[in-house]
Amino acid sequence: MKREMRQNSVAYLGVCISVALILSYVESLIPFYFGIPGVKLGLTNLIIVIMLYQTGEKQAFMVSILRILLAGLLFGNLFSILYSLAGGILSLFMMAVWKRTGWFHIVSISVIGGITHNIAQLIVASLIVQTFHILYYGPMLLIAGVVTGLLIGILAQEMVLRLDKIS
């Protein structure tokens, strides 16, 4: 009960958004190019996955949307907001749905997030430029989503195990 109150507080969610924003900034600083359009490490997904397990779906959703809007205004442009919103909303939705089934552990949930994020961005990109040729990069983005999702998932897993101990 006490823990629930704390995790719904403005301060707690504020810290989560701040951490997510810092991760966005760190990611925009690291030149992390794979030579494939649309592939990113997705560091911010770390905090979203942790929140999904530690706090709740609603809070994770709020933090995700606010993070995208703020990061877009600070480091990006309207394009990147539109882009990230598609990826962020779809990946969070899919992660929440698959988490509810209870079949998978954190690692797989994070991989699902990585894949759906990439796929959503690819679809938005192909709509914006009005050509479907870039769907050609689908398989590469699938593999990239698995790899980045796996890295983030392992990190999130270790974080959640440790956070469980202290709270």
Added chain:
Amino acid sequence: MRKRIGRSDILFIAGCLIVGVLFWFIQDQQRATGAMIRIQIDGQEYGTYSLKEDRKIPIEINGRQTNQVTIQNEAATMTEADCPDHLCMHQRSIRKVNESIVCLPNKVVVTVIDPNAEETDIDVIAK
């Protein structure tokens, strides 16, 4: 202590990787080295250029040069872009059919095409 990873996770992740690699492999078998590139801006055709001759192609939108495509050794790269992130300039050079470079802020798409097989193109039918 909670379990970190289960059988279902390993199956799922391995499955995704296998599907990805399989599709990639199939694509790689099918695609041939293209002879031309097509440049599109906002879905409209800007021009087609042969990959055989080395050249630099400036791309102008509303009288302002926004991007530059360079063709060298039968491959095309984006060498200049005025957008802030320069993501397109970091993309690999393209030489095989359907490979493309996208500059999203300027809506510029560079695609390798095979001039002989172009009529089967989805975009052409949609026009």
